[in-house]
Amino acid sequence: MLDSLSDAARLWLVPLDRTLDDAEADALRQSVADWLPSWQSHGRPVRAEAAVLAGRALAVGAVISEADLNAGVSGCGIDAMEHAVAAALEAHSVERAPALSVLYRDAAGAWQSLPRPAFRRLVRSGDAGPETVLLDVTAATVGDLRDGGVERHARDTWAARAFALAA
Structure with a gap:
């Protein structure tokens, strides 16, 4: 799981509103993974990986530099990832689980x-x-x-x- 990233890589977990079967999970993961190579934070490329866990959570792990606090991804970079995740969820008719x-x-x-x-x-x-x-x-x-x-x-x-x- 997120094998290309170190333990220090920052992580975002998105709970999903329904359980995905293996094909749906792979399609969602691939949609996010297709966007990841374009991810930048203040002009610096973000090294990242995505996974769907337990059929119910989308995980995105990322790092710019192992030396940077919080893996170096800025607020603007996080916003870009959030928009990409939202687009992938919408494309696959999946929503975030209700808050709380x-x-x-x-x-x-x-x-x-x-x-x-x-x-x-x-x-x-x-x-x-x-x-x-x-x-x-x-x-x-x-x-x-x-x-x-x-x-x-x-x-x-x-x-x-x-x-x-x-x-």
Whole structure:
């Protein structure tokens, strides 16, 4: 996953509104990958790679120089990437998951999405808990992603604090 990039490379994770099958995931990844060679930040080429993870998150990793803080990609460069990602999502009839939604695997292993208040009710009823697998899009670097992945037990994510999940 993002094999051409170092652990220090900056990472953007975009949760998707639906689960993509392998063909859809590859087509979306390829659309973003086709744009990546043209990506620049203040006139400097950005070395980048894209992937679709767990059928539910688009990952874009990038670096200009390993010595630069935050991989050296500026706000203008980030905006350009965001526009390219938005265009690729639209071209493939995919949207970002709703803001502040919780994406989790149900008992059958399928991805589900709920607004936070509805997920809180699921926790309170005992139908979700520390062992529930969430889509965690908080990794900031490729190394963070490699260490933790995007599919993590709720107890190991931000949700442990937000929903008072005991381990």
